[in-house]
Amino acid sequence: MYEQVRALIERENLLDPGKDVLVGVSGGPDSLVLMDILDRLGYALVVAHLNHSLRQEADEEAREVQRISESRGLKFISEVKDVASYAAQNSLSIEEAARIVRYEFLFRQAALHKVQAVAVGHTADDQVETVVMHMLRGCGLAGLRGMQLCALPNHWSQEIALLRPLLAFWRDEIIAYCERHRLKPIFDRSNFENTYFRNRLRSDLIPYLERYNPAIKQVIWRMANVLAGDHLVLEQVIKAAWKTCVISHGQDFVIFDQLALLKQPVGIQRGLLRHGINLLRPGLRDIDFQSIERALNFTISPTQTGQMDLISGLRLSLEGNQLILADWDAPLTRGEWPQVTLHESIILETPGQMQLKDGWVLHSERVKDLVTAFRQATMNEDAFQAWVSTDNLSAPLLLRTRKPGDRIQPLGMKEHSVKLSEYMINLKIPRRVRDAWPLITTNGDIVWAPGIALAHPYRLKESTRQAVYMQLYKMES
């Protein structure tokens, strides 16, 4: 076992012989064996013991781990934490609270002592139990692969690896090693780490499964091992897809390209959404199946409101083809859309240049060459420019924002008008930018809604004698 761990560390390049390693030691057989092997391999160890204040013997155990460490000349550190209170305060199970408090302690000390890695004594049995536990609770590939031999970055650190050198060894081997090397574990495995649920798995469920396949533990261990490889490949693919599917992302938002996202296979779509959620909510451990499926459905066919409450205070919304995952109150990309703040309508000067918000400019000029303008207008496909006939205007052109009841008769629609609000929805103009959208009107009528439509009655005809050319554009900043 000593030899196997040595070979493993070498083959996987897990540890640098010159740097310290922090080893978490409860005093149970697993961590004791780990400490023994790493010590004999010559690593400079910092032995870290957390007293969870959960058992009467806890203080005595801490002293015993200290005694063992010091008898070997190893640096020893310990801390007392009230796990039960922490669990109560944070509505966590004791097991979950102990896990968080313990790793927080180990990695805090690891940073303090500038070690290269934190090593913990999880065994193959722990691995099988973890996988079965994940499976019972519901999981995907990330859960089925179980714990990693080497996790870097991990939930606790970007720089200090979390190592589990005993992950390939069974409890029997650990016990045999203890006997062979005269290690005296100071308590057995029925400790606080082994809550009711985990104990039930070990003493009840796994033996039950062994009636179906006596090698079930090996089978599950191997499965996890193979799936870890598959998971790694998938992560790489998702990383590559991230580059083509994400337009931008920041502290509180990720903007996906909806169409690029939909071109990906569904497995990648799930991975990208999951990765996005992880970025914005790094603390969130369980992203449930249903949330991801709802997000997928929304991406394919968004709800009427164009947004949905996703998970943990995150909103998913669709603006044009931008699928935005963000905090509910993230400011997002308002500058992408033309917006104007007005208390009342203002007269549009022609010729003229008007500065709107975020670098948007409304430009207007009188048309001189009506023949050319007519040809250009007929072929125009850019909704942000318009040629407007001013032959029949009875009032000046005004710039204003929308009012309830606004209607528009889009170019080509000869018989009737439509509600501006519905037309905006159809064009997928985000709800939050509709109110401040600039509109050109006259006498209450919409003449041109830039980026949306020119009104049919104000189009340029061959017979038009007077016209204005208008353009709305965003200056490069």
Add this chain to the structure above:
Amino acid sequence: MYEQVRALIERENLLDPGKDVLVGVSGGPDSLVLMDILDRLGYALVVAHLNHSLRQEADEEAREVQRISESRGLKFISEVKDVASYAAQNSLSIEEAARIVRYEFLFRQAALHKVQAVAVGHTADDQVETVVMHMLRGCGLAGLRGMQLCALPNHWSQEIALLRPLLAFWRDEIIAYCERHRLKPIFDRSNFENTYFRNRLRSDLIPYLERYNPAIKQVIWRMANVLAGDHLVLEQVIKAAWKTCVISHGQDFVIFDQLALLKQPVGIQRGLLRHGINLLRPGLRDIDFQSIERALNFTISPTQTGQMDLISGLRLSLEGNQLILADWDAPLTRGEWPQVTLHESIILETPGQMQLKDGWVLHSERVKDLVTAFRQATMNEDAFQAWVSTDNLSAPLLLRTRKPGDRIQPLGMKEHSVKLSEYMINLKIPRRVRDAWPLITTNGDIVWAPGIALAHPYRLKESTRQAVYMQLYKMES
């Protein structure tokens, strides 16, 4: 349910309304519901029933399915097969034999009737049982994803899809549907398909797991669903990697580029090896974990013999950087290496051109410009050409193949010679081409082993007065 199946078929584009569908109907509730829904959706159905001759009531059941089909005006076909004998003859479990015989029947009839797809009535419960069964036996992603909604190509056909439109529906819903639509299943689910093992899962293991998580069936079903997406992504990645890692493949061999393969993440390496085995052994259902791991290990550090017995009569061997997966008796790529068939040594004519096998040519000429030749020889890095000093030859140059005890003193090795056989092993020359490798000798000594080494004593020196230039090359075919 009717509506959901309709929507599913439309969304996933499973069926073309204009073409016939073959539906496998045992007479149990699942297949009866499937038939009913597809019939009501307006598909032209061919109802296929296999009489497995396993139960006393089998004949009567076949007649009943026929009666139901004909009362609906559906085409009906059936066949009688002795599954028990088939199982005995092929050393299969009854369940496995029934599965093979049944699908063979369904797809044979499907091809005959030119239908677009074979539809079978597997339910969500079947899916969960399948996943659990795979898990107990040991599996990877392919097994954990369970059965596919639409499998094309599948084990039985390259063109006719295997559909499972009820895979998202639970048994309870099936039974409720039967009652609501007054369908009368002619036998319940405790039929031959449900062998001891599967029955134990259903009546024993799954209820047991429900004590840990009452929603375990939903959890496993969803997990399979998500993993199916992951599997698809992985398959695509493996397909892409196949192009960069496979040099060539044929009926009985796949040649991987060892170095390209080793550059891939281990998940892809596993997938490529697995895919290679599948290509050569399409019938092989279970490729076990250990075989793949042994193959991976061999790829990293090949055995002394350069080959290993892999699985199902397949051999893995390494020749140079070519990792060859092949039938034990596949002829492979012998033409890549120079080979000669000789009964006795033959005199090498200088100048001369000698045709060896597979387009290899041994060319020789007298050296005219010894100064230039000396410079070229000093810088030569191509073991397939040589400048040989003929100053001290006491006998002619001969072409022959190796003999027991042959030794060579490779260029630069001033003091001693080595066994030719060991030297060939070190250079990773495949065992099977060593015996017919062409050698240039004189007086029993090896002068030049083309592609291997020039003998030190026969090298060109500054003082050399007579020399021969030789080259061994392969003509482009």
